[in-house]
Amino acid sequence: MRTITVGTRKSLLALTQTNWVVEQLKKVRPDLTVQLEKIVTKGDKILHVTLSKVGGKGLFVKEIEQALLDGRIDFAVHSMKDLPGEMPEGLVIGAIPERENPCDSLLSRNGLSLAELPSGAVVGTSSLRRQAQILAYRPDLKVKPVRGNLDTRIAKMEEGQFDAILLAQAGLARMGWQDKVTETLSKDILLPAVGQGALAIQCREDDHELLALLLEIHHVETARAVQAERAFLRAFEGGCHLPLAAHAEVLGDEVCLTGLVAHPDGTRVIKGIKQGSDEKAVGRELAAELKEQGAGELLSEVREGLVG
Numbered sequence: 055m056r057t058i059t060v061g062t063r064k065s066l067l068a069l070t071q072t073n074w075v076v077e078q079l080k081k082v083r084p085d086l087t088v089q090l091e092k093i094v095t096k097g098d099k100i101l102h103v104t105l106s107k108v109g110g111k112g113l114f115v116k117e118i119e120q121a122l123l124d125g126r127i128d129f130a131v132h133s134m135k136d137l138p139g140e141m142p143e144g145l146v147i148g149a150i151p152e153r154e155n156p157c158d159s160l161l162s163r164n165g166l167s168l169a170e171l172p173s174g175a176v177v178g179t180s181s182l183r184r185q186a187q188i189l190a191y192r193p194d195l196k197v198k199p200v201r202g203n204l205d206t207r208i209a210k211m212e213e214g215q216f217d218a219i220l221l222a223q224a225g226l227a228r229m230g231w232q233d234k235v236t237e238t239l240s241k242d243i244l245l246p247a248v249g250q251g252a253l254a255i256q257c258r259e260d261d262h263e264l265l266a267l268l269l270e271i272h273h274v275e276t277a278r279a280v281q282a283e284r285a286f287l288r289a290f291e292g293g294c295h296l297p298l299a300a301h302a303e304v305l306g307d308e309v310c311l312t313g314l315v316a317h318p319d320g321t322r323v324i325k326g327i328k329q330g331s332d333e334k335a336v337g338r339e340l341a342a343e344l345k346e347q348g349a350g351e352l353l354s355e356v357r358e359g360l361v362g
């Protein structure tokens with residue numbers, strides 16, 4: 055097989071995820087030769103602005119997708135949750151490896167759990183999804199934006215800028231930083247982002263040689279769960295910058311999807327659950343049910359607030 059060029063963002067998490075995928079591939083094909091091509095994305099450049107204000111669907115992927123289309127790289131590893139619902143013409147998700155822990159975790163300065171944080175404690179997150187659900191559960195807490203790579207955010211908390219921060223457990227696990235986690239939050243309190251904990255390997259749809267290789271590390275159950283979650287997301291034309299969450303589990307032949315849409319201040323949460331054997335239908339139907347309860351209007355209000 056030819057030498058494969060892998061595109062990756064330069065962040066430690068992106069490099070760790072890419073190297074993990076390359077390792078998995080080398081287990082299947084020990085003679086595989088790869089070279090890394092580091093790519094800087096818009097999301098990496100504007101680290102000082104709250105992401106929800108940049109209005110960014112696909113902030114971390116555009117430049118990478120262009121490199122794929124130009125043939126400068128052969129595949130790229132994305133965090134599934136950073137990947138927009140729609141895929142550019144000519145590109146596909148070639149494989150979805152087995153998912154890491156999808157949950158969010160709380161890291162706190164004094165080892166206090168979410169329930170133990172004192173009233174008025176400052177929690178760092180720039181995710182409207184996390185903000186909405188944390189405030190729904192603990193309206194007495196203060197949420198403040200925090201940006202930067204995982205290590206930067208943790209340092210800001212340790213310096214005392216925040217009493218606690220919220221991060222995806224999966225990113226910390228991949229970095230080997232699980233010991234920094236104070237509490238893994240249950241999905242009943244903080245429903246994960248669509249695709250959280252899963253990776254997407256993106257490549258050109260006509261690269262059959264590579265697609266055959268990628269199939270070796272594809273995980274069918276993860277892919278089915280993510281399909282349901284992404285169908286739910288697409289129904290709202292949403293991105294990771296909206297207060298929208300969904301998580302699916304495979305139960306035998308069926309997927310069971312929980313989804314929610316919330317007001318960023320936590321005062322309204324519209325949540326539902328749906329099970330069925332056609333994952334895309336489950337996602338679409340759950341979205342339709344939540345829309346009947348006003349989820350569409352709620353998100354329109356949020357979008358207008360972000361633009362204005």
Ligand SMILES: NCc1[nH]cc(CCC(=O)O)c1CC(=O)O
Nearest residue numbers: 133136221222224225250251252
């Ligand atoms: N939005 C940034 C991002 N994209 C993927 C992860 C973590 C890994 C994952 O969810 O798969 C993170 C960091 C975080 O949200 O804490």
